[in-house]
Amino acid sequence: VQLQASGGGSVQAGGSLKLSCVASGLTFSSYGMAWFRQAPGKAREFVSRITGSSTTTYYADSVKGRFTISRDNAENTVALQMNSLKPEDTAVYYCAASSRRSDYNLRTSYDYWGQGTQVTVSS
Numbered sequence: 001v002q003l004q005a006s007g008g009g010s011v012q013a014g015g016s017l018k019l020s021c022v023a024s025g026l027t028f029s030s031y032g033m034a035w036f037r038q039a040p041g042k043a044r045e046f047v048s049r050i051t052g053s054s055t056t057t058y059y060a061d062s063v064k065g066r067f068t069i070s071r072d073n074a075e076n077t078v079a080l081q082m083n084s085l086k087p088e089d090t091a092v093y094y095c096a097a098s099s100r101r102s103d104y105n106l107r108t109s110y111d112y113w114g115q116g117t118q119v120t121v122s123s
Contacts, residue, residue, distance in 0.1 A: 009119070034096045
């Protein structure tokens, strides 16, 4: 199984970025997909998750209303549209896949992880 994240970069506060993650080696539609992030010196934290059928999405309070998660099961991709970015959004962003339906915000619920993509937001 491979998860390949891309789309990170450097933007000014208020700007936008769209992250993408391409999955291979798994039955993509059977997995909930999520994004986590890790800032320097901090623990990896949950950002957003989408169920296999795109029926339900979840967001951390800190990104609700600014970020949108989506997926394309035909292309085995999951995306994270990030708008109104803030300096505190600066982190390495990871995509992850989970076969579990519960505890969606826990790192331990995820079976596979991508390599991460850096997002830097300057003030």
